[in-house]
Amino acid sequence: MPVTLVTGFLGSGKTTLLNRILSEHHGHRFAVIVNEIGQIGIDNELIVNVEEEVMEMTNGCLCCTVREDLLVALKKLLQSRNKGEARFEGLLIETTGLANPGPIIQTFFLDETIQTYYELDGIVTVVDAYHIQQHFEKGMEAEEQVAFADLIILNKQDLVTTSQLKEVKYQIQSLNPTAQIVPTVNSEIDFSLLFGIQTFRTRDTLDIRSHFPKEHLTGVQSFVLREERPIDMVKLNHWMTAVVSELGEYLYRYKGIIAAQGMDRRVVFQGVHTLFAASYDRPWKQEEERKSEVVFIGKGLNKVWFEEHFHNCVADH
Numbered sequence: 001m002p003v004t005l006v007t008g009f010l011g012s013g014k015t016t017l018l019n020r021i022l023s024e025h026h027g028h029r030f031a032v033i034v035n036e037i038g039q040i041g042i043d044n045e046l047i048v049n050v051e052e053e054v055m056e057m058t059n060g061c062l063c064c065t066v067r068e069d070l071l072v073a074l075k076k077l078l079q080s081r082n083k084g085e086a087r088f089e090g091l092l093i094e095t096t097g098l099a100n101p102g103p104i105i106q107t108f109f110l111d112e113t114i115q116t117y118y119e120l121d122g123i124v125t126v127v128d129a130y131h132i133q134q135h136f137e138k139g140m141e142a143e144e145q146v147a148f149a150d151l152i153i154l155n156k157q158d159l160v161t162t163s164q165l166k167e168v169k170y171q172i173q174s175l176n177p178t179a180q181i182v183p184t185v186n187s188e189i190d191f192s193l194l195f196g197i198q199t200f201r202t203r204d205t206l207d208i209r210s211h212f213p214k215e216h217l218t219g220v221q222s223f224v225l226r227e228e229r230p231i232d233m234v235k236l237n238h239w240m241t242a243v244v245s246e247l248g249e250y251l252y253r254y255k256g257i258i259a260a261q262g263m264d265r266r267v268v269f270q271g272v273h274t275l276f277a278a279s280y281d282r283p284w285k286q287e288e289e290r291k292s293e294v295v296f297i298g299k300g301l302n303k304v305w306f307e308e309h310f311h312n313c314v315a316d317h
């Protein structure tokens with residue numbers, strides 16, 4: 001069961017998106033888990049025509065206090081699916097103003113049942129094109145949310161001019177060079193884009209979309225490390241373990257394709273904060289240049305230091 005995490009700043013258009021998913025006839029059935037701080041739960045009244053399964057959690061912020069709740073909700077959904085009470089082919093989890101998706105992601109890797117039945121597919125962030133500048137400037141968690149996304153729904157396109165939209169797109173892409181950006185009005189996105197993102201599996205290319213990374217006001221930046229010589233995986237693993245334990249808090253996202261020494265397959269490695277995983281991917285193609293490329297997105301990172309240490313992971317160095 002593919003699972004998509006949906007996040008975004010207050011008022012950016014998440015509920016609008018979910019309502020569309022739940023009410024439009026698109027031939028797919030999705031289950032939705034929503035989360036809201038406080039007693040009066042989210043937009044339950046707003047979630048109309050609930051053919052799909054909606055579960056609500058009202059126990060505070062999803063990222064810190066209710067992981068157990070999430071586990072319970074996930075299992076409940078599975079049970080009702082197995083009993084034939086609910087039919088769905090994908091799950092969306094809506095989170096409120098999430099700054100660190102790590103604990104939620106972890107939930108999908110730690111529990112055996114969950115691991116067997118669910119597959120975390122990707123992270124979608126809804127951005128308010130009109131207000132995002134303000135959110136960035138005030139140093140709110142909007143930058144983090146943009147930084148860890150795989151797909152950005154750049155909503156409220158109707159409220160900005162073409163040149164403003166272009167500027168916002170440029171800013172977002174320079175913050176997160178690998179995210180796909182889709183401008184929308186009323187979160188009207190092609191639903192097929194929300195599933196099958198497959199970040200947490202492997203992808204064919206790294207899709208570095210921006211070649212002009214820059215440092216943002218609050219110190220969030222991105223950079224790409226490249227190496228043409230084969231990498232020693234033991235050294236890389238050793239170094240990355242130290243990096244995430246030291247700097248995990250500041251590392252919003254990192255993804256890479258590694259050409260490992262003595263390995264005919266590509267190694268894909270990626271992580272969010274302290275969670276990182278490496279896996280074997282397809283074999284290198286004959287005509288393909290075997291090189292390693294890793295994107296780091298984080299706060300206050302010293303690119304030169306990263307470069308030096310990455311180069312130290314070269315085999316026989």
Ligand SMILES: Nc1nc2c(ncn2[C@@H]2O[C@H](COP(=O)(O)OP(=O)(O)OP(=O)(O)O)[C@@H](O)[C@H]2O)c(=O)[nH]1
Pocket residue numbers: 008009010011012013014015016017096155156157158159184185186187
């Ligand atoms: N002009 C304009 N308004 C929009 C658009 N998308 C959503 N809105 C409006 O913006 C407001 C907030 O949208 P919601 O979908 O409730 O946003 P949300 O992210 O769920 O908000 P929270 O639940 O507060 O986090 C609503 O009044 C929407 O009708 C858009 O593309 N253009």
